[in-house]
Amino acid sequence: MAKRSKYDSDANNSNEDYEMSVDDKILSSDLNNLIQATTISNTNAYHMSICGSILHPMPTNSPSDIFSFLRHSNFTALRRSLDVYHNDIIQMRNDHGQTVLHVLVIHAYQYVWVRLLMLRECDPCAQDIDGYTAAHYAVERDDVEMLKALTLRFHTQAKPISEEKITTIHNKCCKALSLKEKNGLTTFMLACQHESLKCLDYLIELNINDSNLEDKFGDTCLHYAVGRRNKNLVEKLLDTCKADANGGQQLRPSVLDILQYNRAQQKPFERTKDDDIERLLLSYGAKNRYSIRRITSKRKGSDDNNESITSNLACLSIDLKTNAQIETARSYARLGSSFEAKGDLKAAQENFQHAMMYTPDNTLEWATYALRSALIHMTYGEKQSALELLQPALYISKQHEEDSQDIGQIQQAIDQIQRQTC
Known part of the structure; x- marks a missing residue:
């Protein structure tokens, strides 16, 4: 070697x-x-490494990076990017068509970020693929403070911006409240659908009242409230917002139809709430239009012979006006019976009289309502008024039946009055 x-x-x-x-x-x-x-x-x-991004977070105008910052609450990086690329960032959309403002509201981040985006002129009227504005999302979960952050006017003393710019921003915020999502609901209507009462009260304070607007199906806020069996909301819409008790498309079920379907689904001891709502609706002149029925059908499976049961709702057309009136009359009669059981005879008689008004005067039902009203007249000593109802009731009853319990009761009442007047 x-x-x-x-x-x-x-x-x-x-x-x-x-x-x-x-x-x-x-x-x-x-x-x-x-x-x-x-x-x-x-x-x-x-700077692309974890440690490098900590030492020197780089501003970016990449949509994937910006929405990643939001998902992970990286507001330091978001703020640095906003300071440089705010014009790009306020126009960005994610895969759901949502802006940065949408995402801030959806995740209920601090209101200061919402206000900052508003100040940067992020469009509050922007709608995602569901037609939702940022305000729709705030209302959906009844976040009234977030809704205020989206709508309150900026003060010139708080930020060095012109009055003209403040007015422009505020007008856009107000316009966003009137925009409809894909099912035709404004923020007011959405508040009623989701029972967001805090947001609803705030919208009412802003003098917004969409109670009679129809969604794309033809229903109104009152339909949602009755469907939810929410008496307080029904009362607010009728008393405060002056909602039309017979509003909505005339070829769809009325609020009274919805109430009656709801009540039929409840156990007898759970129907007090429905009775109270019905009384309220009838006091505002609500009427029947269509009957809602549950349709059950069997369907065979594709892989075997097993049958599955499917259930759907169907609206059965009430072709004759008379039939709709009879349904309304029955609602009044139920109320009359309820008041009578509670000892409120005056209210009971008033409802029996309403029932008679909505019933053809040649039917057994009219005779039954007339008898109930006449008996109350007799209790008050109003014999002549009672007799004027009993005599036609007896005549009609005998036309339909030869003998019945009602006929016997009517005849007995007439005989009693005649004996007392002799």
């Missing part, structure tokens, strides 16, 4: 020292203000 000289050995050691120092050396570059690490095996920018 050849003997190595001392010179050769020193040269090799020097070369090894040089290579190690290059591998371990971190180079800095002022190009574009980037912090960058240079190694033989890795040429990625240092």
Whole structure:
């Protein structure tokens, strides 16, 4: 083996020292203000690493980065990006068609970020693929403070912006409240659908009243309230908002139809709430239009002979006006019976009289209501008024039946009055 000289050995050691120092050396570059690490095996920018992003979070106008910041609540990076690219960021949309403002509201982030976006002129009227504005999302979960953050007017003393710009922003915020989502619901209507009473009260304070607007199906806020069996909401819409008790498309079920369907689904001891709502609706002149029925059908499975039962709702047309009136009359009669059981004879008689008004005067039902009303007249000593109802009731009853309990009761009442007047 050849003997190595001392010179050769020193040269090799020097070369090894040089290579190690290059591998371990971190180079800095002022190009574009980037912090960058240079190694033989890795040429990625240092600011792209986890540690690099901590030391120097870079502003970005990449939609994927911005919405990632929002998902992970990285507001430091979001603010840095907003300061540089706010014109790009306020126009960005994610896969659901949502703006940065949408996402802030959906995740219920701090109101200060919402106000900052509003100040940067992020459009409050922007609608996502469901037609929702940011305000729709606030109303959906009854977040009234978020709704205020989206609508309150900026003060000129708080921010150095012109009065004209403040007015422009505020007008857009107000316009957003009147926009309809894909099912035709404004924020007011959505508040009624989801029973968001805090937001509803705030919208009413803003003099917004969409109680009689129809959704794309032809229903109104009162339909939602009755469907929810929410007496307080029904009362608010009727008393405060002056909702039409017979509003909505005339070829769809009325609020009274909805109430009667709801009550039929409840157990007898759970129908008090429905009775109270019915009384309220009838006091505002609500009428029947269509009967709602549950339709059950059997369907065979594709893989075997097993049958599955499917259930749907169907609206059965009430072709004759008389039939709709009879349904309304029955509602009044139920109320009359309820008041009578409670000892409120005056209210009972009033409802029996309403029932008679909505019933053809040649039917057994009219005779029954007339008898109930006449008996109350007799209780008050109003014999002549009672007799004027009993005599036609007896005549009608005998036309339909030869003998019945009602006929016997009517005849007995007439005989009693005649004996007392002789």
